[in-house]
Every structure is written in C-alpha cells, then in structure tokens.
Amino acid sequence: MSYRWETPASVWLEDEKSARFELASSEGLGQVDWQAHARGRVPDCAELLGASLPLTCDCSPIFPEGFAFCPNCGRALKKPAADASQRPDWWGPSGDQFLPRHVPHGLPVTMLPLGASLEQRLAAPAVGRYDLTMPVPPNAHCVFAAATYGFPVQRLLALATTRSVLQYWDPAAQLWHVMVAEEGAAPLAFTASEHAWLPALNPLRGEVALVPTASGLHRLWINPVSETYRTEAVFEAPLASSPGAIRRHISCLFEVDGETRLWSALADGADVDVMHCPGAPGAGWSRPIAYDDRLTWLHEHGQLSWRPGAQPQWLAWPQGWTPRLEFGGPTQSRDGRLWLIGHGVDGYSFLELGTPAPQAEPISGARLGFASLLFRRGHAVVGEPWGPEHVEDPHDDDTLVLPLLRSFNNNRSQPSGLVLRFHKYTGRAEDALSSRTIARTTVEWIGRRNVILDDIARLARPLECVPFVYDACLWLHHPDWNQIRGWRLEALS
Known part of the structure; x- marks a missing residue:
C-alpha cells in the first residue's frame, strides 16, 4: 500500500513499508516512469521539480515539493535554493529575441x-x-x-x-x-x-x-x-x-x-x-x-x-x-x-x-x-x-x-x-x-x-x-x- 501526497504541481506516492517517495505524476510531464529513469538522477530531478532532499535522513532519497521535515523521522530536509537560476536564455547565436528593432534579428x-x-x-x-x-x-x-x-x-x-x-x-x-x-x-x-x-x-x-x-x-x-x-x-x-x-x-x-x-x-x-x-x-x-x-x-x-x-x-x-x-x-x-x-x-x-x-x-x-x-x-x-x-x-x-x-x-x-x-x-x-x-x-x-x-x-x-x-x-x-x-x-x- 502507498500513501498519496498531492502538491500544487505533482502527485507523490509514499511506500507504507519503506517510507520512500516516488513521483507518480507532475504538471506538464505526462507519463512518469520513475523506476526506470529518475532514480539514478535524483539530484537533477529534485532541482527540476523543486523537491526536497535529505540532509541526514535515510528514509527516502527525495521528498515532495515544500517538505521541510521528513514525515517519518522528523529530521530537517534541504529545500531547493530560492533562486534556482535567473540565467539568460540561449537559443543559438542567431536566436536573441530581445534585440532592438533597428538590429537585424536572425544574425549571430x-x-x-x-x-x-x-x-x-x-x-x-x-x-x-x-x-x-x-x-x-x-x-x-x-x-x-x-x-x-x-x-x-x-x-x-x-x-x-x-x-x-x-x-x-x-x-x-x-x-x-x-x-x-x-x-x-x-x-x-x-x-x-x-x-x-x-x-x-x-x-x-x-x-x-x-x-x-x-x-x-x-x-x-x-x-x-x-x-x-x-x-x-x-x-x-x-x-x-x-x-x-x-x-x-x-x-x-x-x-x-x-x-x-x-x-x-x-x-x-x-x-x-x-x-x-x-x-x-x-x-x-x-x-x-x-x-x-x-x-x-x-x-x-x-x-x-x-x-x-x-x-x-x-x-x-x-x-x-x-x-x-x-x-x-x-x-x-x-x-x-x-x-x-x-x-x-x-x-x-x-x-x-x-x-x-x-x-x-x-x-x-x-x-x-x-x-x-x-x-x-x-x-x-x-x-x-x-x-x-x-x-x-x-x-x-x-x-x-x-x-x-x-x-x-x-x-x-x-x-x-x-x-x-x-x-x-x-x-x-x-x-x-x-x-x-x-x-x-x-x-x-x-x-x-x-x-x-x-x-x-x-x-x-x-x-x-x-x-x-x-x-x-x-x-x-x-x-x-x-x-x-x-x-x-x-x-x-
């Protein structure tokens, strides 16, 4: 049996026996094959989803978005950085959409x-x-x-x-x-x-x-x-x-x-x-x-x-x-x-x-x-x-x-x-x-x-x-x- 946790963007399942979480679905992602793909990429997936990671807790390798403490042992979790990244987009040398109109768009x-x-x-x-x-x-x-x-x-x-x-x-x-x-x-x-x-x-x-x-x-x-x-x-x-x-x-x-x-x-x-x-x-x-x-x-x-x-x-x-x-x-x-x-x-x-x-x-x-x-x-x-x-x-x-x-x-x-x-x-x-x-x-x-x-x-x-x-x-x-x-x-x- 699994417990169902719902966040504003995702649905997570918590295994009753192991207390481990896995992603069931998330907004815009369609079908999620967590077992086959994501378990080996937990740090990357946590940043993409805004999920929390354990600091000293061994209950689960990842926790749903917004979790500050492990619901099983109560230990503090690591939440994603507030900025996660305000980096400028890049769409190729010829793809800057924010140039002024007097500069040709489509050149590098x-x-x-x-x-x-x-x-x-x-x-x-x-x-x-x-x-x-x-x-x-x-x-x-x-x-x-x-x-x-x-x-x-x-x-x-x-x-x-x-x-x-x-x-x-x-x-x-x-x-x-x-x-x-x-x-x-x-x-x-x-x-x-x-x-x-x-x-x-x-x-x-x-x-x-x-x-x-x-x-x-x-x-x-x-x-x-x-x-x-x-x-x-x-x-x-x-x-x-x-x-x-x-x-x-x-x-x-x-x-x-x-x-x-x-x-x-x-x-x-x-x-x-x-x-x-x-x-x-x-x-x-x-x-x-x-x-x-x-x-x-x-x-x-x-x-x-x-x-x-x-x-x-x-x-x-x-x-x-x-x-x-x-x-x-x-x-x-x-x-x-x-x-x-x-x-x-x-x-x-x-x-x-x-x-x-x-x-x-x-x-x-x-x-x-x-x-x-x-x-x-x-x-x-x-x-x-x-x-x-x-x-x-x-x-x-x-x-x-x-x-x-x-x-x-x-x-x-x-x-x-x-x-x-x-x-x-x-x-x-x-x-x-x-x-x-x-x-x-x-x-x-x-x-x-x-x-x-x-x-x-x-x-x-x-x-x-x-x-x-x-x-x-x-x-x-x-x-x-x-x-x-x-x-x-x-x-x-």
Missing part, C-alpha cells in the same frame, strides 16, 4: 553583456586558457538551447538536426542523456535548410519551442524526468525553410506539388494564410532575418522577402553575381540598409538587399562578418562595409579574422564580439573556411580590450564552431573536439 548578435566579464581578463598579447570543460554530446553535430522550459531551473539541450536526436545535459551527474521520442512524436530531423527554432517566450512546464521538421512545424515538449519528448503539429507540410517571426506573425516556406509557398499565421495559430512564391527554390535557405518590418530568406540563387499583409517577393541575384553566404551574412551601412557580400565578374562587391534594383559597391578583397562586425584580413572595418579597414597593427596583415558572435551594446561606438583569428594565413578566405587546416588559431574577444581566450592547433572547418551561453559561462563547441571549452561570466551570475 546577442544582447548578453559578455564583454563586461571577458574584458576583465589579461589583455593581448597574453594568451588565456578556458576555465572549465564539458563533454561533447554523443551526437556532436548539433544546435544548443539553454532555458528553463517552464521549470524552476535552466537546462541545456543539444539537438542533432540531421539525426533527429535530442540530448539533455544532467549538470549533477555531468552526463548527456539521449531523450526518447514518445509514441506519435514526429522525427526532429531537418536538413532542407539551415535550422532555427522559435522559443516559447512564456513556456508552460516542459514547453520548448516551435521546431522545423521534415514533416512540418511542430511544438516540442520535453519530460526530463522520464527522459522523453513529444511534439504537437502546428503546420503539417514538407518544410523548405526554418520559421521566422516578425511582430505578431510567424512564417515559413514549404513545398507542395513542386512549388514553393509561404505559410503564415499569428503567434497563437490564428489567421492562417498561404501564398505562392513563383520561382523560389524548395530547399537551401538561410535562417530568416527579421529587419525593417519584414522577413528575408537568403539563397545561393536569390532572396525572398515578406511583409505581413503583403505578397512575398522573390528576387534573383544579378547575372554573374554569386553571394558568399559563408562569409557571415548581411551587414548594415550607416543609413540602415542591409548589404550582402558576393563575387562577380569584376571581383568582390556588396549588394543591397530588399530591392529589385539593388545598388552595388565594389571592394578590393573578401570581408568576413555580419551586422557591422566586419573584418578585412586581420583588420576591423569600422565605417561603411565597403570603406577602408582600420589598420592598428600592420602585422595583422598575415592573419584572417572570422567573427562568430557580436555582442550588441548601445554604449559602444565600435562593435565587439567573439572571433577566431587564423595566424600566418595568406590564402583565400574561401579556402580557410572549407578545405584548409589552420596551423594556429586563437579564440579572441574584440572590444574595449582585446583578450585572447584560447589557442587552438590545427583547426579544420571553422564554420562548425558553435558558441553558446549556459550557466553563466560562454562555451565554444566544435564537433572535432572531445570537450566543449568554457569561460566564466561572473557578471551574468
């Missing part, structure tokens, strides 16, 4: 004050080291999200988008767990275009985000106690792109009968509309960029723009001009227009986005970056994207800088962010980003003080480096590494 730009802590470290030329490490997920090619998902504490997820594998980081056990799909859950693989998800801003318990899949747009829910996930269909069709959000609207591209179309709806699912996009490709799109009251998807063959209430517009690139999407993405000019770098018959140039008759600005060489964080070779470009670079040290002519993440701060006249610097490299930028193995690379923070965070030997495929913020630390992941490197951000804690 974040509002988190990363420089406040990183710039307190020893400045260059001193070479730093990472503060801590984390094991690489079993499926290393993945995207990361760190949020509470409606629970009292923040947790880290890693989604392998090519293999439909959702992985959960257990901070107490320092282990990755592979979450199992519940019956009827849609596969989470999405390979048609770049992956991007739309987070739930006020999530219910277990609610993660809207995720693109091969079969449509789904709402993802997790049960970290039972290590399972489920999905709810929002829009079922073969998706051609990741979803984007502008004002109160969400939208994505899909393909039907060999034709690309645009689906849109309000954030609550109302006012669904489907529009034709003649000429637009059915795959290979970038993450959508929200700027100037419209969504824009970029492709090797052109761009597609959409404003709520209007028809989508497909614009092919000018004849003979090829974009260099791998260089970073659109950047802004002083008057607020967006520009994309590419290569034509006369060399490199910047092309204006969002207009059928774009202006072009020729430049003398490749420039890497996005959203005003732009570099030519090892020198920052601080004026117009096509303007001359700012040369502080002529020795940087032998380096190549690849921006990874810009930190937006209204109080700074020049952009700051996380970059990779390739040393003693004089070849083409395209080769460094694809086929070359770089002998020496430094991870640097560029800001009011330039700080060298780490030194990396023999780096290949640098575009696969993924920065993310979790548990008041800045992390850098590459699928070839055995460990994820982290730097503490005390200013965020």
